[in-house]
Amino acid sequence: MYTATGAISTLPGPTPTQTGNGNSAATPTVDFGNGWANPDDTTLMAVPVSGCTYPNPWNAVSAAIPACGVLAKREPAPTAAPAPAL
Numbered sequence: 001m002y003t004a005t006g007a008i009s010t011l012p013g014p015t016p017t018q019t020g021n022g023n024s025a026a027t028p029t030v031d032f033g034n035g036w037a038n039p040d041d042t043t044l045m046a047v048p049v050s051g052c053t054y055p056n057p058w059n060a061v062s063a064a065i066p067a068c069g070v071l072a073k074r075e076p077a078p079t080a081a082p083a084p085a086l
Contacts, residue, residue, distance in 0.1 A: 006045035
């Protein structure tokens with residue numbers, strides 16, 4: 001069980017270095033952005049629930065399914081409407 005409460009992680013852009021003749025007047029500038037492709041995507045990251053234990057994701061062959069979140073409240077399954085009388 002995970003919860004969408006984590007901060008969005010972004011990666012920093014690269015730091016270019018100039019090579020060649022060292023003429024600083026010819027150094028181009030580049031805006032690599034902030035590492036996030038869609039600024040309108042503000043959905044929080046899914047993170048582990050505090051107090052829950054999780055199996056090793058790299059070796060979970062014989063791991064037991066964690067009980068945390070198993071008893072979480074769920075909405076009842078939808079039921080079919082009664083058929084109309086003929």
